[in-house]
Amino acid sequence: MFIIPVITALVEVIVFPGLVFSILFGGIIVWMYRKIRARLQGRRGPPWYQTYADIFKLLIKETIVPLRAWKLGFISAPVASVAALLAAVLLLPFFGKFSALGFLGDAIVLLYLLTIPTFAIIFGGMASGSPYGIVGSGREASLLVWYELPLWLSAVAVFALSNTITVSGIVEEQALHGPFALRLPLAFIAFLIATQAKLAKRPFDIPHAETEIVAGPYTEYSGALRALFEISEALKWLTISALGATLFLGWPIIGNVVVDALVFLGKIVFFALIYAFVDIINPRLRIEQAGWPLWEIAAFLALIDVVRVCVGLVF
Amino acid sequence: MDETTCKICSIPVGPYHPALEEIAFYKVYVDGERIVDALIKPGFNHRGIEKLAMQRSYRRNVQLFERVCGICSDAHTTAYCVAVENCLKIDVPKRAQYIRVIEHEANRIHSHLLWFGVAMHAIGFDTLFMHSWATREAIMDVVETLTGNRVNYSVNTIGGVRRDITPELAKYIEEKLRIVEKGTLYLLKAVKEDRTIKARTSEVGVLTKEEARKYCVVGPTARASGIDEDIRKDDPYINFEDFEFEVCVEDTCDVYGRILVRLRETLESIKIVRQALKNMPEGKLIADLPYPFPSEDVGRVEAPRGELIYYVKSNYTNIPERIKLRTPTFVNLPATKPMLVGDKLADAPQIIISIDPCLTCNDRLVIVDLRSGREKTVLLQDFIRRRVKM
Numbered sequence: 103m104f105i106i107p108v109i110t111a112l113v114e115v116i117v118f119p120g121l122v123f124s125i126l127f128g129g130i131i132v133w134m135y136r137k138i139r140a141r142l143q144g145r146r147g148p149p150w151y152q153t154y155a156d157i158f159k160l161l162i163k164e165t166i167v168p169l170r171a172w173k174l175g176f177i178s179a180p181v182a183s184v185a186a187l188l189a190a191v192l193l194l195p196f197f198g199k200f201s202a203l204g205f206l207g208d209a210i211v212l213l214y215l216l217t218i219p220t221f222a223i224i225f226g227g228m229a230s231g232s233p234y235g236i237v238g239s240g241r242e243a244s245l246l247v248w249y250e251l252p253l254w255l256s257a258v259a260v261f262a263l264s265n266t267i268t269v270s271g272i273v274e275e276q277a278l279h280g281p282f283a284l285r286l287p288l289a290f291i292a293f294l295i296a297t298q299a300k301l302a303k304r305p306f307d308i309p310h311a312e313t314e315i316v317a318g319p320y321t322e323y324s325g326a327l328r329a330l331f332e333i334s335e336a337l338k339w340l341t342i343s344a345l346g347a348t349l350f351l352g353w354p355i356i357g358n359v360v361v362d363a364l365v366f367l368g369k370i371v372f373f374a375l376i377y378a379f380v381d382i383i384n385p386r387l388r389i390e391q392a393g394w395p396l397w398e399i400a401a402f403l404a405l406i407d408v409v410r411v412c413v414g415l416v417f
Numbered sequence: 418m419d420e421t422t423c424k425i426c427s428i429p430v431g432p433y434h435p436a437l438e439e440i441a442f443y444k445v446y447v448d449g450e451r452i453v454d455a456l457i458k459p460g461f462n463h464r465g466i467e468k469l470a471m472q473r474s475y476r477r478n479v480q481l482f483e484r485v486c487g488i489c490s491d492a493h494t495t496a497y498c499v500a501v502e503n504c505l506k507i508d509v510p511k512r513a514q515y516i517r518v519i520e521h522e523a524n525r526i527h528s529h530l531l532w533f534g535v536a537m538h539a540i541g542f543d544t545l546f547m548h549s550w551a552t553r554e555a556i557m558d559v560v561e562t563l564t565g566n567r568v569n570y571s572v573n574t575i576g577g578v579r580r581d582i583t584p585e586l587a588k589y590i591e592e593k594l595r596i597v598e599k600g601t602l603y604l605l606k607a608v609k610e611d612r613t614i615k616a617r618t619s620e621v622g623v624l625t626k627e628e629a630r631k632y633c634v635v636g637p638t639a640r641a642s643g644i645d646e647d648i649r650k651d652d653p654y655i656n657f658e659d660f661e662f663e664v665c666v667e668d669t670c671d672v673y674g675r676i677l678v679r680l681r682e683t684l685e686s687i688k689i690v691r692q693a694l695k696n697m698p699e700g701k702l703i704a705d706l707p708y709p710f711p712s713e714d715v716g717r718v719e720a721p722r723g724e725l726i727y728y729v730k731s732n733y734t735n736i737p738e739r740i741k742l743r744t745p746t747f748v749n750l751p752a753t754k755p756m757l758v759g760d761k762l763a764d765a766p767q768i769i770i771s772i773d774p775c776l777t778c779n780d781r782l783v784i785v786d787l788r789s790g791r792e793k794t795v796l797l798q799d800f801i802r803r804r805v806k807m
Contacts, residue, residue, distance in 0.1 A: 139543075139544075142544060143543065143544050143547035143548070144547055144548065144551045145547065233427075233428050233429070234428070237428065237447075237450075237762065240450075304541055305541075305613060307541060308763070311541060311763065313538060313539045313540075313541070313766040313767075314762060314763050314765065314766055315428075315762075382544055383544060384542070384613060385537070385540045385541045385542030385545075385611070385613045385614055385617060386540055386541025386542070386617070387613060387616070387617070388616075388617060388761060388763045388764065389450060389761070389763060390450075390761070391616055391617075
């Protein structure tokens with residue numbers, strides 16, 4: 103009867119919460135963002151299938167690899183990005199307290215996997231050989247330096263308070279004692295600011311500011327490779343929202359797997375909407391202005407909470 | 418470019434670029450993100466409009482000059498009509514002048530709101546861009562009801578206007594103006610209160626008063642650099658001396674100042690339209706036209722982008738002998754270089770946009786390309802000879 107775990111694992115990897123589900127759900131998140139954005143701007147917005155239609159159209163278009171590009175890097179960057187994010191989905195607690203592929207220390211691996219797409223973008227932009235791509239990659243890299251510190255500091259506060267580095271342990275601690283969003287409010291704010299930059303949404307959409315450097319690292323991408331980057335954007339939105347739900351909002355865990363999965367999806371939507379709203383109501387910062395909110399506010403707030411946890415001032 | 422050339426890379430901005438609605442080529446030399454030099458190359462759109470104007474009658478030229486610029490189309494026809502009227506000594510009825518003022522200011526309002534949207538898009542604030550264009554839709558409705566067209570109004574003509582304003586229409590305009598005023602005040606509030614807009618635009622693209630004088634910039638670009646000049650006040654045309662309005666001057670000399678000047682000017686324009694509707698005199702719409710005689714004169718107009726000059730030379734025919742136009746972008750465009758140098762690449766789009774470049778109305782020159790061979794040059798000369806004979 104060893105076949106049943108294999109089938110379960112395959113279903114988890116391919117259907118839920120893996121490939122098919124996460125791509126479809128990512129599309130819904132992107133559509134919600136586009137719809138809300140349109141409504142707030144006095145427009146009607148696209149129908150629900152628009153994101154899928156866009157990606158489908160890109161997939162059947164011709165893929166052009168520029169002559170000046172380094173082929174291997176140019177093609178592998180979007181693939182690596184999507185692969186890392188699909189792996190990250192398997193580590194997220196979609197089934198109540200448990201993820202599809204939980205193991206000791208998976209929270210650290212999760213954070214690392216979420217860094218890979220950024221490196222893939224930098225890599226792809228550099229490999230494309232276009233000046234817009236190179237400038238965009240440089241901006242992405244400087245943004246990376248700024249947002250990783252507050253992100254990890256807020257994660258450290260969570261790890262220290264829950265006394266574990268497993269995803270299920272973090273969720274269990276919150277299920278028992280209330281969400282960390284209330285117990286570590288400063289780290290929560292720092293996390294939101296840092297992940298806004300990680301998602302490259304306004305005011306931190308500097309790496310692909312279309313009025314300045316066209317599409318930044320994505321400028322030379324077309325066809326299927328561009329579609330992969332679009333999928334990776336949607337997945338990034340999904341996984342980072344889910345990370346927020348895991349680290350800071352793991353509280354109502356009922357025990358029923360189906361209900362818990364639905365609640366988790368609701369939390370993902372909640373986080374995705376926060377990012378969407380901040381994106382809509384803000385203009386873009388300049389690259390050197392982005393350092394100030396990330397290092398001097400977010401990192402400082404996260405540090406305060408880390409110190410509070412270490413000293414034992416968290417209740 | 419000295420020994421640091423290896424570090425400096427050039428970023429092409431244009432001819433087709435998301436930040437520019439129109440075609441121009443900016444070669445921006447950057448050292449990291451800092452701009453060290455810029456090469457401006459307009460001239461992608463040659464239409465030979467001046468040549469064309471010398472083959473068409475005075476009346477038909479109105480429709481031609483409207484097509485010089487799609488945004489400030491009314492300013493172009495006003496300038497042309499004023500030039501011809503000065504040249505042929507035509508006395509335009511006052512009612513026609515007042516209707517012209519309404520068209521002219523409605524044109525300015527829609528142009529400034531359009532520009533504001535584009536400027537907000539350049540700093541990535543698409544939400545305000547959409548709101549600004551939604552506000553603009555109200556004034557576009559006014560223009561459409563007044564003239565029947567949204568882009569090329571065809572309402573000015575030599576010696577007067579072609580359409581009247583009825584009392585019902587005046588009431589409708591008042592209603593729409595209230596919407597525009599409310600929207601503009603909201604935008605002004607957003608600009609004054611939003612810290613990110615301030616952070617992105619103040620101290621960016623600085624053009625000091627001395628440099629502005631040196632480059633002879635005109636219009637809102639000059640007024641944002643603290644130069645108090647407005648053709649409507651300095652050299653009143655179409656009865657602007659009857660109206661009370663303020664010339665909006667800001668001395669911040671940066672992109673933020675240019676935004677404020679244009680938004681405040683929009684409010685002043687609304688005031689002017691209200692005055693024109695209130696004090697509308699009775700009378701004819703069009704003057705009796707004389708036979709043309711040899712003469713020459715200029716028409717100066719404060720277009721939304723700055724001073725627009727038309728020069729007209731007439732003879733005994735109903736076709737002008739020579740027409741020359743100078744658009745405001747022609748003088749404002751070189752000033753983008755001192756604005757760009759020293760700033761960040763991220764600010765390049767909004768600096769270029771801040772002068773409200775209207776490049777397609779700027780590009781009128783006929784350039785003979787010697788590389789394209791002798792045959793073409795001969796053809797052109799043939800063309801000119803044929804023209805002279807006619």
